[in-house]
Amino acid sequence: xxxxxxxxxxxxxxxxxxxxxxxxxxxxxxxxxxxxxxxxxxxxxxxxxxxxxxxxxxxxxxxxxxxxxxxxxxxxxxxxxxxxxxxxxxxxxxxxxxxxxxxxxxxxxxxxxxxxxxxxxxxxxxxxxxxxxxxxxxxxxxxxxxxxxxxxxxxxxxxxxxxxxxxxxxxx
Numbered sequence: 001x002x003x004x005x006x007x008x009x010x011x012x013x014x015x016x017x018x019x020x021x022x023x024x025x026x027x028x029x030x031x032x033x034x035x036x037x038x039x040x041x042x043x044x045x046x047x048x049x050x051x052x053x054x055x056x057x058x059x060x061x062x063x064x065x066x067x068x069x070x071x072x073x074x075x076x077x078x079x080x081x082x083x084x085x086x087x088x089x090x091x092x093x094x095x096x097x098x099x100x101x102x103x104x105x106x107x108x109x110x111x112x113x114x115x116x117x118x119x120x121x122x123x124x125x126x127x128x129x130x131x132x133x134x135x136x137x138x139x140x141x142x143x144x145x146x147x148x149x150x151x152x153x154x155x156x157x158x159x160x161x162x163x164x165x166x167x168x169x170x171x172x
Contacts, residue, residue: 008077048104082111
């Protein structure tokens with residue numbers, strides 16, 4: 001076993017969503033264990049209302065991990081993965097369609113410094129502005145893959161899977 005990965009789905013999604021499932025399959029094929037918390041009950045509280053309950057659920061998963069996990073998140077899952085990395089040691093962050101802020105939630109996105117990180121964002125993302133993701137990546141010297149895609153990143157899944165393999169290879 002190489003390590004543990006916790007994959008957090010976006011809002012209006014679930015633990016069996018396409019991106020989370022595809023990345024879990026990549027990780028498992030490389031010898032990593034995966035956990036996919038189910039945030040659907042939390043998401044019923046709305047975007048700003050679900051952040052703290054999601055953080056609590058993710059903190060439980062991190063605490064149950066046998067070693068500092070890699071956190072993978074899409075959209076709201078990326079937002080809470082970054083915030084969770086401030087409160088507990090993590091081995092890495094792989095973040096997709098990152099929102100820099102959640103309207104109505106007091107804290108902007110933040111993540112632990114010194115943690116290997118990688119961002120993927122679509123130029124045509126109409127939910128999370130690409131300029132904010134670029135700004136975060138620039139300010140934190142975080143690698144960023146920009147793709148011709150929208151918020152769902154559906155057309156870029158093969159590229160995302162390849163980057164995820166490379167990212168995990170760098171951690172192993």
